[in-house]
Amino acid sequence: MAGYTGDIGQAAVPKQRAKQLWKHTTVRRHIHPALRSALAEMAPGLERCMYCGDNQGTDIDHFEPVRLNPLRTFDWHNHLLACSLCNSHLKRDQFPFADDDKPLLIDPTSEDPAPHLHLSLAAGAYIDLTDRGDATIKVFDLNRxxxxxxxxxxxxxxxxxxxxxxxxxxxxxxxxxxxxxxxxxxxxxxxxxxxxxxxxxxxxxxxxxxxxxxxxxxxxxxxxxxxxxxxx
Incomplete structure (x- = not known):
């Protein structure tokens, strides 16, 4: 995947090249299945979505969208297993930033959500503890x-x-x-x-x-x- 990243970095329009490569037949046949398989082993439950934890993870989501950072299109640390609802209908390419330009969404693969989110067991709902927790709840509709x-x-x-x-x-x-x-x-x-x-x-x-x-x-x-x- 590093080779594809190098290709994108040398392209005149990196975002366009990233999208072309990600959808290329060779990538879809060989890279996507390997990525999905590896992510499925790391996902909670039985291949559950890494965002909602409820639906089966069927999609490979780019945590930081390709439109914002095409160089992370083939970055392993930027891939998450997500259900189609969270990926295609809720998150889409949303990636809100705080006033200091830091990402607001919590990355479930590298961050402990506890400082930002509290799960009320009796209510079955998440309570935001920070602005990042609030943004994550809203983008993924975690309390549906x-x-x-x-x-x-x-x-x-x-x-x-x-x-x-x-x-x-x-x-x-x-x-x-x-x-x-x-x-x-x-x-x-x-x-x-x-x-x-x-x-x-x-x-x-x-x-x-x-x-x-x-x-x-x-x-x-x-x-x-x-x-x-x-x-x-």
């Missing part, structure tokens, strides 16, 4: 009803799966435990599971899980955290 419903479903079902995993682990039924682990991590909206484990150890966790003390106990269980997170 179907996503909120999916997060609430994940919040309800995850404690049951955690309990099932622990029971199988205690019985030394490793095959069953592995099956439950896969179900936990491969369900849509896997961001809910990460948020649950994270928020269980934060100050005020008792308030967050005020009506779910058993869930909090499971999330703090050292056997579960070691088995599913690799840490206590």
């Amino acid at each position: 009803k179907i996503l909120v419903r999916g997060r609430l479903n994940a919040y309800r079902i995850t404690p049951l799966l955690l309990d099932k995993w622990r029971t199988a682990f205690e019985k030394d039924d490793l095959a069953e435990a592995e099956a439950y682990a896969e179900t936990i991590w491969e369900q849509p909206t896997a961001d809910v599971v990460y948020a649950m484990f994270h928020q269980a150890l934060t100050p005020g966790a008792e308030d967050i899980f005020a009506d779910a003390s058993e869930t909090l106990a499971l999330l703090r269980d050292q056997v579960i955290r070691t088995g599913l997170l690799g840490t206590c």
Whole structure:
């Protein structure tokens, strides 16, 4: 891909050349499948979209649009797996900047969204903590009803799966435990599971899980955290 980047850099009109190369038959047949396969292995859940975490990732999205930076058209770090809704209908080529000319959208492959976004588990919705969080929620419509419903479903079902995993682990039924682990991590909206484990150890966790003390106990269980997170 470095060769293609060099070609674009030498072109009289880089943006035009970048678009031509990206749509070229050879690239579509050989580069696109390899990129999509690699991104799918890194995506949350079962090849979920790296933006909404709900739909299947079908598209290769350029995080920084080709129109703004054609030299990043074949930059591995600029590629994300996205669903067609987030890529083609919501984000399109939007890429807002702050007053200091820094990008507002959070890059899910290289940044921790926690300083910018807080997931309200009880509401199933994201709350912006910064201008970047606000821009990301708006561009990807992260609080659309179907996503909120999916997060609430994940919040309800995850404690049951955690309990099932622990029971199988205690019985030394490793095959069953592995099956439950896969179900936990491969369900849509896997961001809910990460948020649950994270928020269980934060100050005020008792308030967050005020009506779910058993869930909090499971999330703090050292056997579960070691088995599913690799840490206590």
